Amino acid sequence: MTEEKSFTEKTSAADTSIGFDYQHYYFLYRILNLGKGQSVGLEVKDDVHTELDADFNVLYQLKHTVQTNSGGSPIALTELDGDLWKTFYNWSKVISDGADGRGEVKEQLSFVAKTEFHLVSNKSESKTNEFVKKLVASQDFAEFNDVDVHLVQLHKKTKDEKIAAYISSVLKLDVNVRWRFFANIRFELGADDIIGMVKRSIHEKIIAERKVDQVFERLDSQVRSDNFIAVKSGGFSVISFDEFITRYRKIFEDARNGKLVQYNFEPVVPSDVFNQVFVARLVEIGALNSSDKERAIEYTGQKIRLSTNLEKWVQAGDLVGEDVAQFHDSVYTSWDNEFHGAFGQCDSIEDVVDCAVNILRRLRRERFSINESVLDVKLSNGELYYLSDIGKIGWHRDWAEVAK
Template sequence: MKKEKSFTEKTSASDTSIGFDYQYYYFLLRILSLGIGQSVGLEIKDDVHTELNADLNILYQVKHTIQKNAAGASASLTELDADLWKTLYNWTQIISDKVDGREEIPAQIKFVEKTEFHLVSNKSHSKSNTFLKLVIELHSNVGSFESLFSHIDNLANKTQDADIKKYILAVAQLNLSVKKKFFENIRFELELDDIICRIKRSIREKIVDVEKIDAVFERLDSRIRSDNFLAVKNGKAIKIDFDEFATRYAKIFDDARTKKLVHHRFKSDLPQDIFTQRFIKRLLEIGAVTVTDEERAVEYTKFKLRISKNLDQWVQEGSLVSDDVEDFHEDVFLRWENEFQNSFRSCTNMAEIIDSAMDLLTMLRRERFRLSETDLDTKLSNGELYYLSDIGRIGWHRDWKNND
């Protein structure tokens, strides 16, 4: 017996959310396939569309399901599937859209001759889907329009669903010449369930080392999502062409192809009590942070966690070996030690000691440390200072060891 859903489950946005994410990732996949003179749009002419340099448009309707069959695979695309016929119906409305000047048959024929219509879904193929079988046979030159159109009429009579019947009849009532060309240009991309794997494969095909694929994906995903948000916020269409993609995002790929380290972004799990950390205590000693300035203490903690996690990640992915990390820590320690030894020679009272300690900290915070041919940014460089302080290797006050 099918389990009845609670009200909360019925109103959950998770089904819709994953559908939007699936559509977005298909858009990203198409971006990675762009050639010179081509462009990709999101929710402009269709869910996704591409404009090719040969004056050819491809419209993509992107459908995702979380339903599973008995074997645990995604549910099948049936021949009376609402997603199928709603998609075909939407395309008929685009074909005959009078606002775009396609009210007359010649304009419709011209449009379908230069347009492909792709239904993209993670739904699986069904052996019992005679409609899909007839369309595929038509593309293989072993089927006929007569058999296909006759079957469409039978489906209209068969269904008891008023909406699906409406969709089927709208398709059936297209002008015969338009309808023939329309079905010649329909394509089905089914069982596309591993879309993120496909994206990563496309990244690999752009000559990115295997161990850097995830980093490129994360950066590209983050940048494009942000740019899409800003475009919508500013009332602009989400559309990108090959040249724009190369200009705005090429550096992500260039960074991955060099020996330079690719900085990873992590969500940091902060300690429960920020002020019990050793490095924060060292900063409190010289007034570089106060017990009331939790926001700044949190920021410094994120810097420390960021360098620590990046170092671990670089070792795991093979960009560094553990000796590189040890040498890096030692080099920064020696630079601190050289400055520390000279910082307090002329100090005669506590106020001067505190001032000298702050000068030392300020000077080292300006440093951009280098690791494996890569100049670390200020956050990572400062984070290394906080990390070494947190493990008890360095401090700022002249007597910091006595306070440990």
Template sequence: MADKKSFAEQTSADTKEIGFHYQYYYFLYRLLNLKSGQSVGLEVKDDVHTDLNNDAQILFQLKHTVQKNSTGDPIALTELDGDLWKTLHNWAKVISDEVDGRSQKPEQINFIKRTEFHLITNKSESSRNKFLEKLEAHKATTESFKDLHSHVKFLHSKTQDATIKNHIGVVLALEDDVLSLFLRKIHLEMNLADLHSLIKIAIKEKMVPSSKVDVVFERLDSNIRTDNYINIKQGKKLELDFDSFYSRYRNIFATSREPLQLGRPFVPAYPVDIFAQTFIKQLIAVNAMKINDIEKAFEYTTNKLKIARFLDDWLQSGDLVADEVEGFHKDVKFKWRNAFEHWCEDCLDQEVIEKAKQLLYDLRKIDFSIANSNLNTELSNGELYHLSDEKLIGWHRDWKTL
């Protein structure tokens, strides 16, 4: 019979695994909230840390529990909670770390002044946690440090847990003015269980369509995990600044855009004299259509009106921005110019019509693109007719003077 792990062993392993993921996903959440000049680290200065651009820093301790209360919710954070005092103990050790040059009070106070200490947990709040109640009162200057300090000493004498007693003792070992300042810089965020939802909200806030949020999340998660694994193998710190995060992962966000909808309904409003349009006159001038071909005139005009309307609709709806539309027109004009120089610029008089029709034929075969979306032939041809109607491009060698 195969050896089986005890329930305690299984729970311990599961707890460590969930705790690791909780820590990692909070790191990912902080990455998504980076601003220029800031950086985020995983297990560098703390479980997670953020360096701000004014020499300030935020240290995050992450504590996750799988224990449930009678209603099925995570247990409450009590005033003698092991996670609470282990966290404060760890920070007290960091504050007074001799190796980092903080054995004396001035260095400790300077460190605390530029640091915030955040405990993040999925544990729920407890109305019976007098320590946290007094802590918040002390931060709001409605309770003296003396009263808070007395309560901490009371907890130290009350607990029968040797580990917790030791942790509280390390906190109490800080000099009074150091401890008072430290306690005022502590922040707790409880009931934080659903990090995935927070991450997805942060992704959506980066202008990612709702339908693409899950895809972006999965790709970002996968790529960052892979990069973290590689960095750990190479002995590198897991720390990213805003510029590195942007340059490394921006394409995940850029490629999440919804493709432009090309099949939307369209009812054109035709001009009174359809043959008076500049682009129609240009087509007739190079024998690309007959002077009385009303069917083609309406077809080509529909193409021209449709692309103009769609571009305006996409701009108004936010599917495109102005510089994308401008860049689209510019790119089509560049493609026209390259082809025009090849076919028409130096053609002989007897070749003008033949070369113009070849130029038009070549360009009509191109499906242009805008904002990662490929346009169909109808809209692509419509763009050519639109630019021609605006007297920005032409087919005849002498189109500007026709």
């Protein structure tokens, strides 16, 4: 017995959200598989479309389901599936769109002759879907008569008014247009691991497997941002092969040349940011006001980003533990060179604090290196805060005594 969904479940945006994400990642997948002279668009001519050489288009309709069968896999695409017939309906309207100059059969035939129509879904193939079986098995126009006969039978069979209307729209196409349309339909079913497909395509761009996740995260973030900016400014999300190379080449070059690439994430900071050793060291020299929580959070974020990136680089095999130890030791030495003897001329408490602040200021300007990769200023500052937090360095002349 099927359990009735609550009102909250019925109105949840989760299904819609994952559908948009599925569309985005398929767009990314198609970008990664572009050839010279080709381009890919998102929500321009269809959910996704590709323009190939010689003015040939491939239209992709993306259908994602969160429904699963008893085995936990996505449900199959059935013969009277709403996703199937809504897709065919959409395409029939595109084919016969008078506003695009396709009001007559001649123009429609010209359009379908140079267009492929791909239904992409995480739904699996159904052994009982006779319509799709007949459509896929048809080799020449004579065999499409069987498809047409079956189409008419489905139109009579369905009790769903929407699906009947969708099928009717397909049947209204001229028979020659319809059969040419049938000949150019393709099914990409079972495409459930869409992120895995994207990552495999990245790997096939001669990116080492251990670097794939880094490239994926950077590319995903940048493409999303570029799409948002394009749409916000009134443009379209279309990218050509040459534009892809120009915009995103550096992401792949960084992964190939061994350069450490920073992981971008929003760090989770402790609830009481002032209950940290490095924060106390900053407060005691007036480099941080004890009421400036916003700045304390920013410094804490820098510390967490540094330590997390070091961990991730080791986990990914970009660094080994010895590299990290040498890095910490090198930064410690930079601090020691600044700190040693810096307070010789300090006669007052004010002088000591001024000298301490100057040491901190000079070191904050540094950009430290690890394995020939130069870290940005925020990660470099994060290393100073990390070493201070573990009790390795401080700023006040008597910081070690205060720490005890």
